[in-house]
Amino acid sequence: SQQGEEDPQALSIQEGENATMNCSYKTSINNLQWYRQNSGRGLVHLILIRSNEREKHSGRLRVTLDTSKKSSSLLITASRAADTASYFCATVGTSVGGTSYGKLTFGQGTILTVHP
Amino acid sequence: KAGVTQTPRYLIKTRGQQVTLSCSPISGHRSVSWYQQTPGQGLQFLFEYFSETQRNKGNFPGRFSGRQFSNSRSEMNVSTLELGDSALYLCASRRAGGANVLTFGAGSRLTVL
Numbered sequence A: 001s002q003q004g005e006e007d008p009q010a011l012s013i014q015e016g017e018n019a020t021m022n023c024s025y026k027t028s029i030n031n032l033q034w035y036r037q038n039s040g041r042g043l044v045h046l047i048l049i050r051s052n053e054r055e056k057h058s059g060r061l062r063v064t065l066d067t068s069k070k071s072s073s074l075l076i077t078a079s080r081a082a083d084t085a086s087y088f089c090a091t092v093g094t095s096v097g098g099t100s101y102g103k104l105t106f107g108q109g110t111i112l113t114v115h116p
Numbered sequence B: 001k002a003g004v005t006q007t008p009r010y011l012i013k014t015r016g017q018q019v020t021l022s023c024s025p026i027s028g029h030r031s032v033s034w035y036q037q038t039p040g041q042g043l044q045f046l047f048e049y050f051s052e053t054q055r056n057k058g059n060f061p062g063r064f065s066g067r068q069f070s071n072s073r074s075e076m077n078v079s080t081l082e083l084g085d086s087a088l089y090l091c092a093s094r095r096a097g098g099a100n101v102l103t104f105g106a107g108s109r110l111t112v113l
Helices: none
Strands: A005-007 A010-014 A019-024 A029-037 A043-050 A055-058 A061-066 A071-076 A085-095 A110-115 B005-007 B010-013 B019-024 B031-038 B042-050 B053-057 B064-068 B074-078 B087-094 B108-112
Touching: A005 A085, A010 A019, A019 A085, A019 A110, A029 A061, A029 A071, A043 A055, A043 A061, A043 A071, A071 A085, B005 B087, B019 B087, B019 B108, B031 B074, B042 B064, B042 B074, B053 B064, B074 B087
Parallel strands: A010 A110, B010 B108
Antiparallel strands: A005 A019, A019 A071, A029 A043, A029 A085, A055 A061, A061 A071, A085 A110, B005 B019, B019 B074, B031 B042, B031 B087, B042 B053, B064 B074, B087 B108
């Protein structure tokens, strides 16, 4: 079963607008990551935020994390048509003895369409 | 450097057959994990291998198995295929000691008829 929910499930915007996607999760985490997937292809890592961080920036990406609400958001500023893709949040849980190695738990994803 | 390579990219099988998928990780990455992606269930963790040992396993039936070789290449096998096994199978590698950031291959698209 999936760790959490993402909303919206689909988002359609015009080039130049900002896109915000939200992710909620259920259990304690070590870190939260965002990945992007172009249609039917592999996932590409975008950004990672650790559980003790509240906000992180990378280029046009801004991620926030609220561990008290078990939620995160991804903001893409000044969207481009090339940003059209599915975006997934993924959590790395905490476990006795350390992190859960390569096991990421993914949300259902947000399909972003940016119209030129 | 070369990315994660998965073969074959596409394959069609019939129910009851078995399939083997291959994954070559990024050079120097010793951890390989596998995920299944379907429209209904999304991305689900299958298993992870590190230094030829399975370290973690998802909630899949025993028909799903895998292994890792001494050169870190990995294979996964699905026996007695069912229609519901139709999916995109994604392999990912990561370097040891990293923050669980995965580098994914392009995937193997399996269709079971």
